[in-house]
Amino acid sequence: MTARCVMVLGTSSGAGKSWIATALCRHWANQGLKVAPFKAQNMSNNARVVAGVEEGWGEIGAAQYFQALAARAVPGVRMNPLLLKPEADTRSQVVLLGQVDAALGALPWRARSARVWPQVAQALDALRAEHDVVVIEGAGSPAEINLMASDVVNLRVARHAGARCLLVTDIDRGGAFAHLYGTWALLAPEDRARLAGFVLNKFRGDAALLAPAPQRLEELTGVPTLAVVPMCFGHGLPEEDGRSGARDRGDGAPAHTRIAIVAYPRISNLDEFQPLEQVPGLRLVWARQPADLEGADWIVLPGSKATLSDLCWLRAQGLDGAVARHAARGGRVLGICGGLQMLGQVIDDPLGVETRGRAPGLGLLGLTTTFAQDKTVRPAAVRFGALAGAWRALSGLHCAGYEIHAGHTTTAAGGAPVHEVIAGLAWQNAAGNVLGLALHGLFEQDAAMQALFGRGAPSLDATFESLAATLASSFEPGVLDGLIGR
Template sequence: MSARCIMVLGTSSGAGKSWVATALCAWYRAQGYKVAPFKAQNMSNNARVVATPDGQWGEIGTAQYLQALAAGAVPDVRMNPLLLKPEADTRSQVVLFGQVDEALSKMPWRGRSLKVWPQIAQALDALRAENDVVVIEGAGSPAEINLHSSDVVNMRVARHCNAHCLLVADIDRGGAFAHLYGTWALLPPEEQSLIKGFVLNKFRGDAALLAPAPQMLQEKTGVPTVACIPMQFQHGLPEEDGVFDDRGSGGQGQAVHTCIAIVAYPRISNLDEFQPLLQLPGVRVVWARTPAQLSDADWVILPGSKASAADLVWMRQQGLDAAVARHAQAGKRVLGICGGLQMLGEALVDLHGVDGNAAGLGLLPLVTLFAQHKQVQPTRLVLPEVQAPWQALSGLEVSGYEIHHGQTQLRADMQAGAAQPAQELLPGLLWQGGAPQVLGSYVHGLFENAAVIHALFGHDAPSLNEVFARMVRGVGEWFGDQLP
């Protein structure tokens, strides 16, 4: 028997598709169904490591990884067969079924989409055959009429599986009813018929004031408004790509004792791993793009980057390189993760055209050489003894993941005569500077370990199971009996 397919479309990027799809995965699971998520094509530098059918390790978008966990399913490359990781405004690395595909990466957009459609359809059909419900997420808007002929992620998917489609609008932006009507109106009749419900997301205010608009919209389209979801600050999941909102951090009405500035360079990647920090009482997270935003920070984090060399250029243009150096010189904590670790070193060397050459920030005596092939794997390890101010990490068992082209080495010749030399705490993975407040790691996901959060902050962030349980209660309240 083929699964019923529920598809979450949006009137725009940032409407809340990923969050709604995750909530529906959790809700259908709670009703006793076997559930899987699916997104044909995701454009994101937020990725997670999962097993591939041939026993290797590959990447899928973080949103589908979390949706699988919400569904109680093992994350699978078929759930996001095509992942586009932007490296520049006009270039993306193409990941097909978890693995980088150089030939597809060089193809024009439209030609690429047509080539991969049979494999996308096969992946979806396999998930339909194995599950009771498949919750499908669209991308951007289904009404991008310039891309309609080469669509492989929105209405082509909906037509293929005759999906029950929900169209989500961000009402907090304003113009939601026009967005819903305009999106529906731009679809051809056979696709309009697949839109079964409108969803107003991120609503703040008195829902009674919405009338008579939902009824008027239904009269024009035949589509009912099936849910009005209130604004969800601190909902517990990472925001969608490009959304930097610190209004939920620091706890509600609590004094801030620790300010963490995460440098938000243009090609930031895996920003989702910092979500637990936003939920800690007394901890404020700032997404920093100027030196002034680092001035009051207790910590500075240099996160992952899909283009470390280019993002280093951007940092220097903003004056952030000097600001990070001043922060370290003042004895305050600096943490570099993956691309951020590479930036903390002396040099980035690219002999294969992977990322580019660049001088690093010089806060760790490291040199990174970019390899042609990407290292993608889960990681589980016990942290060795770490010096202050990071000593609370010593001895902790942690899990995470690696996604990087760079291979980094400690250069003894770069710290000759140093009174306190830097240390390689874990071979190829973890380094601490001679100025011990500077720490660099290739392991993503450290803050998703409850033991790490508790050791560093003395508090616990809500678990994913708690987050999913809240979602289940919310879906029941907001949708009532309007879901198939």
């Protein structure tokens, strides 16, 4: 078995590559084909725990995790062999085949490609040997001419896989035809030949108004426009990039609950809040200043890839005082992973695992966190003990989630009293309104959503089916099958 490969390229980040690749995975899986996703290199702090190459667990970008589920495949590290997790504007943690590689992280950006390409190619070859179709997602744009010489994610992958390529552009942001033509013009002739067609994504209005632009573009490039995909508001998948996803959300229904999520600079695992966006009457607010917390029913401190730095930012904005006042009034506060660590008494990173230093936490939970070189990456199936107060509805709840953290949290001598509600993973304050979790994935549990809001979000499977149907209806009959030679 040698899989046919279709690659989804974009004229820019945010063009819609991830969700289109997800929809293609489900479309071809629905044809009875064995499908796998692949993205050679992903830069994101949204990560998921999956099976490693050998025994144990690793992490990949969340987009490929969801694409694997859409393909009805078991997510694994080969589907995203290289993950870059930004820790600062000029530094990222490098995860190769699911494991942190400090030596790679110390290398200059362009020096990494020769080191990682063999593993990238082997991962892709292994997937091709086991599947009928591999749906490959590119990164950014293939026409980033400053990076072409060290490329391991776009054109080099397309050549290695012999992939047929779709070039996607976001027509909603304007300039789509110039983006498509400019990208095509910067490609070498042999790479242009791989372009099976252009896709105009996020279109609002009457597609007939696009004429004669698609025809003129084909005259100039020889590449047809194969699809005009409508704008899909609230399609149900989390945003690939947490920062682009950090916009206030609501469904337009009268708000019964306002949840403010603190959006610090190195926020991580933002994708786990996607189900909240689908609860009628629930409004999500992304807080960057104290005024954003006014009127909130809940405040959530999410995960962070640079916990001490983000805690310093939080204080500089005055958000620490606003969180403390909210808690003092009895308002709900939830900290997840890095957010849990911030709620404690002390955070200590003596080795500089994320940011070397030691700082007091917000002091709302009597906990202390110390960072160590060993990173915890594993799934977890747990059961909440008895909770009091605002979080009582979670008592006895079974929850499946995952851990990704380097900080190790324990109770602090002499700190604010805490009640451990999951051994080593969750603590609650004496008043019952502040809860800290080292576990990601609470809101992805239907039972938790039912307990907290009286209803769950639509299932992922329903989301995948809807995306696949929307995409398939945007292409002429037979075009998608033709991409894989059927």
